[in-house]
Amino acid sequence: MSVLMSPPRGTAPLSQADGVFGGRTGAAHSGGVTTLLVASGRGGAGSTLLSALLAVSAAGEGKRVLLIDADDFVGPLALTLGVTPRASWSDLRGGRATPLDVATPVSATLTLVAGGAARLSDAGAMSTPLNAAERKACMRRVSTLAESMDLVVVDCGARLDAVLGAITPHGAExxxxxxxxxxxxGxxxxxxxxxxxxxxxxxxxxxxxxxxHEGSDAARCYDAIDAGARQFLGLTLRLAGAIPADxxxxxxxxxxxxxxxxxxxxxxxxxxxxxVMRVLAGRTPSRSGA
Structure with missing residues (x-):
């Protein structure tokens, strides 16, 4: 896979391109709705803020977006977006809630599935952490909400178990x-x-x-990680882009x-x-100035 380097400035037009990425049309070819599992290797990298920015940006373009907070301890996205959910996805454990119960409308095009502790369960259940099988089962139930969406963004934070529990998998993930x-x-x-x-x-x-980071600094970060992945994993990474300090x-x-x-x-x-517009259009950024 060729890797290009710096995104063009300005807004990329939306298209329903076939391929790995894609909106509703692309999803039909790849076996699922375009899904971004946003995660970091260590805390404080900004996965929650970036998940919210990606989701809000796509929703602002009229795309139907499902934003999932995969953190079953704190669940910061509800606070970030200023909504009060009735239930979190961990309430799905044991059938105490349905997927629709944990879907919180944020706007006409953005739906949040909140993280954090269970809200509808009894006190004993709330104090018992989810195990890996339960987390996976809850996330599978949440995934039914994605069927009517154009994009799913999952904030997995810095926890590997949250990432692994959120993987469905399908071709557009x-x-x-x-x-x-x-x-x-870092x-x-x-x-x-x-x-x-x-x-x-x-x-x-x-x-x-x-x-x-921006420009050459961002390019150097990507190059260092990609070089390691190529050498030791036989894996070619793709540069999604760069978000400046703000x-x-x-x-x-x-x-x-x-x-x-x-x-x-x-x-x-x-x-x-x-x-996110390049994601939905199925385009890669250009490498100069990332």
Whole structure:
């Protein structure tokens, strides 16, 4: 697979291109709805923020988006988006809720499946952590909500069990590995995530989305991870794009501004919009200036 380098600025037009990516038409050919499993090799890389930006950007273009918070401990996406869900996906354990019970409308085109602790279960069940089989079973039930969607974004955070539990798998599903550090430890963490996932799901395509870096800095981050994957895993990674550091957005969110208002027009949101539009159009970014 050829890897190109820097996304063109501006908004890429939507198309229903066939291939690995694709909207409703592409999903029919690849056996599922386009699904992005957003994950990081270490905490603090920004998977929750980027998951929200990707989902909100696609929903703003009229695409029907299902956003899933795969964290069954904290579940930060509901707080980020300013909604109060009645139930979380962990309430699906034991049949205490249906998939529709855990679907929280955020807008006309965006639906959130919240994470965090169970809300409808009895106290004893709520205190018992999900095991791997239960997590997988709950996620399979959640996946039925995707049938009416154009895009699914899953925030898996930095937990490998959350990533593995969220993999369905199907032909239109991809791991989006977030790299937020150009330091050796950060790069190694992203590589380790890719390695751990492909060892169990060798056919799962892997993209690298570089966070808090632009241009040649982002390109160097991607190149370092891709070189390791090629040499030791025989795996070619794809560069999904780069999201710049955005202190204004960070400050607005810390001040309590509603997410859509804080993100609107921000550099990070514009870059995330470019990324998700290319995903839905089935296009790769160009390599100069990533």
């Amino acid at each position: 991809r791991l989006v590995a977030i790299s937020a550090g150009s330091d050796p430890v 790069l190694a963490a992203t590589y380790a995530l890719c390695k751990a996932v492909v060892q169990k799901h060798s056919a799962l395509p892997v993209d690298v989305l570089v966070n808090r 202190p204004t957005l960070d400050a607005a969110l810390r001040a309590g501004m509603p997410f859509p208002d804080a993100a609107a027009g921000s550099p990070a949101a514009v870059a995330a919009h470019d990324v």
